Amino acid sequence: MxxxxxxxxxxxxxxxxxxxxxxxxxxxxxxxxxxxxxxxxxxxxxxxxxxxxxxxxxxxxxxxxxxxxxxxxxxxxxxxxxxxxxxxxxxxxxxxxxxxxxxxxxxxxxxxxxxxxxxxxxxxxxxxxxxxxxxxxxxxxxxxxxxxxxxxxxxxxxxxxxxxxxxxxxxxxxxxxxxxxxxxxxxxxxxxxxxxxxxxPALVPLTITGKDQQWYEQLSGNSIFCRVWNDRASFEENILFTHWGLSGPAILQISSYWRPGEFIYIDLLPNQNISQLIQSEREVTGKKTLLNFLSGLYTRKFAEALDGYLPIDKNLASLSKSDLEIIDNLIHHFKVKPAGDKGYDKAEVMxxxxxxxxxxxxxxxxxxxxxxxxxxxxxxxxxxxxxxxxxxxxxxxxxxxxxx
Missing domain, CATH: 3.50.50.60 (FAD/NAD(P)-binding domain)
Incomplete structure (x- = not known):
């Protein structure tokens, strides 16, 4: 040379x-x-x-x-x-x-x-x-x-x-x-x-592994407007479920403030109160199932995926105070512990x-x-x-x- x-x-x-x-x-x-x-x-x-x-x-x-x-x-x-x-x-x-x-x-x-x-x-x-x-x-x-x-x-x-x-x-x-x-x-x-x-990596999708991975996989392609936060920052934009975890603007944003081993939290219904919405719906018809009610807020696939976490087959009138607390906690404080991120090849920036x-x-x-x-x-x-x-x-x- x-x-x-x-x-x-x-x-x-x-x-x-x-x-x-x-x-x-x-x-x-x-x-x-x-x-x-x-x-x-x-x-x-x-x-x-x-x-x-x-x-x-x-x-x-x-x-x-x-x-x-x-x-x-x-x-x-x-x-x-x-x-x-x-x-x-x-x-x-x-x-x-x-x-x-x-x-x-x-x-x-x-x-x-x-x-x-x-x-x-x-x-x-x-x-x-x-x-x-x-x-x-x-x-x-x-x-x-x-x-x-x-x-x-x-x-x-x-x-x-x-x-x-x-x-x-x-x-x-x-x-x-x-x-x-x-x-x-x-x-x-x-x-x-x-x-x-x-x-x-920053502005990067987050991965989910282990026992929860299959749950995220079944929701791949579902996008939901959310508030995502941890103790450093908070963002209101869409999240996207993927075969390997979570992406979408809100997830990319919070990833810059996330560190391995930490949790992030997701409000699946920001600026609204799920308990109040259920109560209002009850006054109209208590016969509607929680599944059908949630299908009006999210995709049917997402509502069905909450089976195992929420009593989705119950009708609204029969939801107990304990049920409502569980629903409120899951919808407004959905807790996620990412396994990691998708690395520099998928990161927007460093x-x-x-x-x-x-x-x-x-x-x-x-x-x-x-x-x-x-x-x-x-x-x-x-x-x-x-x-x-x-x-x-x-x-x-x-x-x-x-x-x-």
């Missing part, structure tokens, strides 16, 4: 990773007259953008604020979000032809419902601004040299070594290895002695990453390694489901661009 040493380049910075953060960083740097080079491992940039939201790309959330982010330092994102707001994201994309439409809970998608339109904005701007992109570039090492950095990458069976004054790590996190995800950002941080907050203690919140530069920056998913900043993580990617890319 041959190596070509290029002692200097005229790039102001080399950006590792052509995802949301790296692309925004390159474009914003270009607006400031700075030259950057993106090194992307895949054969095209924006791989995760293209699959996000089922290929539709939920590119921000109207309600994004520091409150929707998990980090060891809950205040860390405030500076970046002050520098690049949701309005900035909306205006940026509108300027280049993408108008957003809100689906639910503030989630903004392109009117076209095509994620490739989002990527196209960046690739065209990079071309127009003279920002260089090299794909199928597998970065091997980053080292300090001559007041800057050398970056060695492998391409076409040869190793190219470039030098630049600054380096941006926007290489993403561990989820979805088939999309090119690696631990490169974390490995690089460790090589520079930078602290890492323990990582784990929890943990480069410690925010190591970075300047104003510039995202590593405090003890001047000229080295980290942004996007490899930093210990994890957003909720619904466009929040994209907002962090855009904001962190913008902030870094101002400082390289």
């Amino acid at each position: 041959s190596a070509n040493l290029i002692k200097q380049t005229d790039f102001d910075a080399i950006i590792i990773g052509g995802g949301a953060c790296g692309l925004m960083c390159a474009v914003q740097a270009g607006f400031l007259g700075k030259r950057t080079l993106i090194l992307e491992k895949n054969d095209k940039v924006g791989a995760k953008i293209l699959i996000s939201g089922g290929g539709r790309c939920n590119y921000t959330n109207l309600y994004a604020s520091p409150k929707q982010f998990i980090s060891e330092n809950e205040h860390f994102v405030k500076s970046a979000f002050a520098q690049w707001t949701v309005d900035d994201t909306i205006n940026f994309f509108e300027t280049y032809g993408i108008t957003g439409k809100e689906k639910t809970l503030g989630q903004l998608f392109p009117q076209s419902d095509k994620a490739r339109d989002v990527v196209k904005v960046f690739t065209e701007l990079c071309h127009d601004l003279g920002q260089q992109i090299i794909t199928e570039a597998n970065v091997k090492t980053i080292e300090r040299a001559n007041g800057g950095f050398t970056v060695a990458y492998e391409t076409n069976a040869s190793v190219v070594i470039l030098q630049a004054p600054k380096v941006v790590i926007a290489a993403g996190g561990l989820p979805i290895a088939k999309m090119g995800a690696t631990d490169f950002g974390l490995r690089t941080a460790r090589n520079f002695g930078i602290k890492i907050i323990d990582t784990a 929890r943990g990453g480069v410690s925010t203690d190591e970075l300047s919140s104003k510039s995202l530069e590593v405090k003890k390694v001047p000229g080295l920056f980290f942004g996007g998913e490899c930093v210990d900043v994890t957003g909720w489901l619904g466009g929040y993580n994209f907002q962090w990617a855009w904001a962190s890319g913008f902030v870094i661009a101002q400082n390289i």
Whole structure:
């Protein structure tokens, strides 16, 4: 394998990773007259953008604020979000032809419902601004040299070594290895002695094993609007029963706050009181069975699956006080102890990453390694489901661009 040493380049910075953060960083740097080079491992940039939201790309959330982010330092994102707001994201994309439409809970998608339109904005701007992109570039090492950095990458069976004054790590996190995800950002941080907050899959389905697994399997495909909570967080959205456990938006959300061995709790009828509903129905007709009553609230299949937990064959008039307590407890405090999660291949994002203690919140530069920056998913900043993580990617890319 041959190596070509290029002692200097005229790039102001080399950006590792052509995802949301790296692309925004390159474009914003270009607006400031700075030259950057993106090194992307895949054969095209924006791989995760293209699959996000089922290929539709939920590119921000109207309600994004520091409150929707998990980090060891809950205040860390405030500076970046002050520098690049949701309005900035909306205006940026509108300027280049993408108008957003809100689906639910503030989630903004392109009117076209095509994620490739989002990527196209960046690739065209990079071309127009003279920002260089090299794909199928597998970065091997980053080292300090001559007041800057050398970056060695492998391409076409040869190793190219470039030098630049600054380096941006926007290489993403561990989820979805088939999309090119690696631990490169974390490995690089460790090589520079930078602290890492323990990582784990986040926004990920939860698994059920053992004696309860068959019960969940029989309900596969059933979706119910619920409130899901633990002692850290609470979410009201749909849950989805699957062959291996639980998924759906509410489960993905709570997974970021769940730890192995813990319980989660589900209110299967949020904002209503099952006992009061039963009492009201009794006044109309007490002859209806609990099964038929529950079939009016849920699917018949779900109501039937509660046999063994609830006296579903009893008519409403004959339900005792004890029966009502059991019903109330199951419907409003359904208790689940997941066995685990579906792992990084099914996770939307990664929890943990480069410690925010190591970075300047104003510039995202590593405090003890001047000229080295980290942004996007490899930093210990994890957003909720619904466009929040994209907002962090855009904001962190913008902030870094101002400082390289």
